Amino acid sequence: MHSVIVHYQEIALKGRNRPWFIDRLASSLRDATADLDVTHVRPLMGRIEVGLGPAADWSAVRERLGRVFGVANFARSRSTGREVDEIAGAILRHLAEPDAVAAEGVTSFRVRATRADKTYPLTSPQIEREVGGRIKAARGWRVDLASPDLPITIEVLPDRVFYALGKEPGRGGLPTGTSGAVLCLLSGGIDSPVAAYRLMKRGCRVRFVHFHAYPILSRASLDKTQEIADLLTRHQLRSRLYSVRFGEIQQTIVLSAPPPLRVVLYRRMMMRIAERLAGVCGAKALVTGEAVGQVASQTIENLAVINDVVSLPVLRPLIGSDKEEITQEARRLGTYPISIIPDQDCCTLFVPRRPATRARPEDVKRAERNLPVAELVDRAVAGVERQDFLFPVPAADVGSTSGGGPDAAAAAAEPR
Numbered sequence: 001m002h003s004v005i006v007h008y009q010e011i012a013l014k015g016r017n018r019p020w021f022i023d024r025l026a027s028s029l030r031d032a033t034a035d036l037d038v039t040h041v042r043p044l045m046g047r048i049e050v051g052l053g054p055a056a057d058w059s060a061v062r063e064r065l066g067r068v069f070g071v072a073n074f075a076r077s078r079s080t081g082r083e084v085d086e087i088a089g090a091i092l093r094h095l096a097e098p099d100a101v102a103a104e105g106v107t108s109f110r111v112r113a114t115r116a117d118k119t120y121p122l123t124s125p126q127i128e129r130e131v132g133g134r135i136k137a138a139r140g141w142r143v144d145l146a147s148p149d150l151p152i153t154i155e156v157l158p159d160r161v162f163y164a165l166g167k168e169p170g171r172g173g174l175p176t177g178t179s180g181a182v183l184c185l186l187s188g189g190i191d192s193p194v195a196a197y198r199l200m201k202r203g204c205r206v207r208f209v210h211f212h213a214y215p216i217l218s219r220a221s222l223d224k225t226q227e228i229a230d231l232l233t234r235h236q237l238r239s240r241l242y243s244v245r246f247g248e249i250q251q252t253i254v255l256s257a258p259p260p261l262r263v264v265l266y267r268r269m270m271m272r273i274a275e276r277l278a279g280v281c282g283a284k285a286l287v288t289g290e291a292v293g294q295v296a297s298q299t300i301e302n303l304a305v306i307n308d309v310v311s312l313p314v315l316r317p318l319i320g321s322d323k324e325e326i327t328q329e330a331r332r333l334g335t336y337p338i339s340i341i342p343d344q345d346c347c348t349l350f351v352p353r354r355p356a357t358r359a360r361p362e363d364v365k366r367a368e369r370n371l372p373v374a375e376l377v378d379r380a381v382a383g384v385e386r387q388d389f390l391f392p393v394p395a396a397d398v399g400s401t402s403g404g405g406p407d408a409a410a411a412a413a414e415p416r
Ligand code: ATP
Pocket: 184, 185, 186, 187, 188, 189, 190, 191, 192, 193, 209, 210, 211, 212, 287, 288, 289, 290, 294, 295, 297, 345, 346, 347
């Protein structure tokens, strides 16, 4: 029987929470492969075994497992008996199969053994020497410990031995959900999807909120954020996007506030609304794609004024990054081509020619005295629309979305 042996790294450090972390990782692996022929996902003495059925397509399995957070590395493995001769024989027979190793050929190899069963009569270096010696004699390959063409791993368990030819890198990070839920302000620009991904990688279940000026402006930013949310769902498997009508709020601000303060006032309204929605969806922090000095609203002074209106922590994972670094990450993530589709960002609506780079708290508060802040927030929250995303997409659900008012948002079961 073939399986994939999945190794985790960082979660091994988590002390008493370890079983829970491993359980979360196993359930991510199960969910990520739900539509593939995977027979079981089972924690097994410091690793996780993913059993492959006859119809499992390795390239699909590899792609899915390669995106699961919390995985250090994984390898397609086979099991064999525990005697050294059995292990070496199984590996040599396997190597003789067509396509067992890369077509370019192998000239060097390395055997690395680990023992989950410490009562095994040989030490790991002894297993490596014994099995490695037999492979070397049979194939004539050179041993290269540092960068072999073919790394071979052997894992000794109490009832059997797993071996693998080659190894795939994992995504790293922490299993989805182990750090709780956060709510990311997703704009449709380049930065916020990268910020969301960073938190996902650290084990957060990231929910999204987007503020749009439709129908005053086009639907473009709404469509873009849906596409981005859909793409990011490939990593966390279940997502929720709240869309908030923001055009009227901006019009109200424009009518009553000094032009240089507009952008900071927009942001403060976004933060207040986001904090309310965080309460609805159980998010413990807000996330933005801001970086110091990137635009006028992102000076330290303005960030402080924007933060002032919420008591939840505001996480800004890109705070010290250059635009170029963020752009490269967005390209790797695949969000970049969506982000650069031209749209009518709600914040470009009524943007003053000279936004304040150092809004003073007292000026901002004075400007807000003319605004029905609580009422605007209530109305925005009442009109919120919600959309859920799943990956892999259940066959029956393709294309379905669920919009709804606050009741629907509050009453609906939260995705894990
Ligand atoms: P981005 O590329 O993420 O849009 P940016 O460099 O364009 O960032 P701003 O547009 O000033 O910077 O936005 C700063 C942050 O505020 C964004 O990263 C995002 O978290 C949030 N934000 C801005 N506009 C919106 C919006 N319309 N809906 C949701 N969040 C927004």
